[in-house]
Amino acid sequence: MHGGVGYVDALHLDPSGDELWVPVGTAFDLGAVLSRTCFDRIDFFLYTVPGQVFYDASRKLILKGVDGVIFVADSQVERMDANVEAIDNLKLNLKSQGYDLMTIPYVLQLNKRDLPNVASVEEMTALLKQKTPPEPMVEAVAAKGTGVFETLKSVAKLVLADLTRQT
Numbered sequence: 001m002h003g004g005v006g007y008v009d010a011l012h013l014d015p016s017g018d019e020l021w022v023p024v025g026t027a028f029d030l031g032a033v034l035s036r037t038c039f040d041r042i043d044f045f046l047y048t049v050p051g052q053v054f055y056d057a058s059r060k061l062i063l064k065g066v067d068g069v070i071f072v073a074d075s076q077v078e079r080m081d082a083n084v085e086a087i088d089n090l091k092l093n094l095k096s097q098g099y100d101l102m103t104i105p106y107v108l109q110l111n112k113r114d115l116p117n118v119a120s121v122e123e124m125t126a127l128l129k130q131k132t133p134p135e136p137m138v139e140a141v142a143a144k145g146t147g148v149f150e151t152l153k154s155v156a157k158l159v160l161a162d163l164t165r166q167t
Contacts, residue, residue, distance in 0.1 A: 044156065048072075056089065063097045068105035068159040070151055072142070073128055075110050075118035083128055091130075105158030107136045109151045114141045 047062045049055045063069075071090060073083045091101045110124050119127075125137060136154045140147025 046152075056093070059089070060093045060096055063093050063099065066094075066097070066099065066104070067163065068107075068155045069094075069101070070107045070109055070155050071128075072109045072111050072140075073124060075112045075124065076115055077117050077119050080119060080124075080127060083124075087128060087130065101130055105155055105162050106130065107138065107151055107155040107158070109138050109140050109142075109147065111140045111142050111147075113139045113146075114144070 049058050049062065069090070071087060073079075094101055094104065108128060108130075110121065112118065121137075121139065125134065129135070129137075136158070138147045138151040138154060140151060142148055
């Protein structure tokens, strides 16, 4: 219930209630599209789609021109197979756009850590880790905003470092 869309909802307002991200609407089957301009030079656009395979065409389209990826994994034990399927689908969709998950800035977020039926961090890392050395991983409870900004900061640093290397 509070996966990627909950993640984006948590970014929409800061604790004081001041708006941080500007909704720019929805498109296709997206849960939300937000934009933020930082330092008067950099625009960040965040897109989210549900994890179901039904949304595959939307995910392919969104990945065109992507600079970084956050994979929001559901920590519930019963969702582990769906997480693996979704990461496999992400790798295929990235490849179809000319990208490789091993080289693109990528962060793994373990969401819903507050629920009673979650897999251990060690189990999730063993199952979902994609890179060696491992990609940054953040534990989160997106519905409460926990770990959300940390995840965004982590991927933003990776994207900026990658863009700097390319110039």
